[in-house]
Amino acid sequence: MTKIKNIFIKLFYVIKKKIHNCVIIGSGPAGYSAAIYAARADMTPILFTGFQPGGQLTTTTSVDNYLGFPDGVSGNDLMKRCKKQAERFNTKIINQSVNHVILSNKKGGIHRIFFSKEKCIESRGLIVATGSRSRFLGIYKEKQFIGLGISFCATCDGFFHKEKNVAVIGGGDTALEEAIFLAKICKIVYLIVRRNNLKASKILQNRILKNNNINILFCSNVTEIIGDNFLEGIKIFNHKTKTNRIVLISGLFIAIGHVPNTEIFKNELDLDEKGYIIVQKGKTITSKPGVFAAGDVQDSDYRQAITSAGTGCMAALDLEKYLYVCAE
Numbered sequence: 001m002t003k004i005k006n007i008f009i010k011l012f013y014v015i016k017k018k019i020h021n022c023v024i025i026g027s028g029p030a031g032y033s034a035a036i037y038a039a040r041a042d043m044t045p046i047l048f049t050g051f052q053p054g055g056q057l058t059t060t061t062s063v064d065n066y067l068g069f070p071d072g073v074s075g076n077d078l079m080k081r082c083k084k085q086a087e088r089f090n091t092k093i094i095n096q097s098v099n100h101v102i103l104s105n106k107k108g109g110i111h112r113i114f115f116s117k118e119k120c121i122e123s124r125g126l127i128v129a130t131g132s133r134s135r136f137l138g139i140y141k142e143k144q145f146i147g148l149g150i151s152f153c154a155t156c157d158g159f160f161h162k163e164k165n166v167a168v169i170g171g172g173d174t175a176l177e178e179a180i181f182l183a184k185i186c187k188i189v190y191l192i193v194r195r196n197n198l199k200a201s202k203i204l205q206n207r208i209l210k211n212n213n214i215n216i217l218f219c220s221n222v223t224e225i226i227g228d229n230f231l232e233g234i235k236i237f238n239h240k241t242k243t244n245r246i247v248l249i250s251g252l253f254i255a256i257g258h259v260p261n262t263e264i265f266k267n268e269l270d271l272d273e274k275g276y277i278i279v280q281k282g283k284t285i286t287s288k289p290g291v292f293a294a295g296d297v298q299d300s301d302y303r304q305a306i307t308s309a310g311t312g313c314m315a316a317l318d319l320e321k322y323l324y325v326c327a328e
Helices: 002-015 029-040 055-059 076-086 156-162 175-181 202-208 306-325
Strands: 023-025 046-048 092-094 097-103 111-115 117-121 124-126 132-134 165-168 188-192 214-215 219-225 231-237 244-247 252-256 258-260 291-293
Touching: 023 111, 029 046, 029 055, 029 076, 029 124, 029 165, 046 165, 046 219, 055 076, 055 117, 055 132, 124 306, 156 175, 165 175, 165 244, 165 258, 175 188, 175 202, 175 214, 175 252, 188 219, 291 306
Parallel strands: 023 046, 023 124, 046 092, 124 291, 165 188, 165 252, 188 214
Antiparallel strands: 097 111, 111 117, 132 258, 219 231, 231 244
């Protein structure tokens, strides 16, 4: 009992030190964009980097479609620049993950953000920018070859495989959209589908069937990634015919879905059936007053760095308005 009592005493003194105006969870484009706008509005933001500092972009070798970089930029360098810009405006960056939150239901209420083992801070405003993570196949060399032939975004990395053979895994809307995009620039696109049919919308299925350079491989799974230092090919198993084949490709695009990083918000915020945070249309306002969501954690459609940065800006502006109204 004495040990438990001491922990609560420590917590009491920690959380009583100061009530902040803006805490941001997440360090991707949405998080850093929110930090920059919040800092410039004198909200003195605190940003938690989370388990993957810089977000998913840090696994992208080169970003060619982000505004302002005519020669492209590596995902790592882009996020380092974003961090440096946030620090320029005195954003306090904490290189830890938030493991628990207790969110207030009241307008002007105080939200409690827990990190480390027994540390907690309180804030009137919270911006959730925890992003999402791609679903993996779970096979050998998959994570090792990210950025070396394996990608989760055709829009980001398709250009590097121009006039080459590539493969897309998945049978839903995202996979078909990736395949259609790649078919415009690649020689052959193999669409690998686990089921014996496509589950994507009919309009996308019709567009796929009209592409002569898209080969659909039904009832198929990728069982092996071939290559030493980079992707050279894949082994595909057809579970209907019980046969294997090897396809030589330069790029493999995995499109079997994303998982939003919302585990710590399941009992605190309204989530949709896929686990994404629900926000008001055209806003970043969530189901709890003073809590805003930006980036991929509330966007299952676009999932681009530039759209994430845009909603990060929106979240900071929405929070600024909220604090102003609460102060009246």
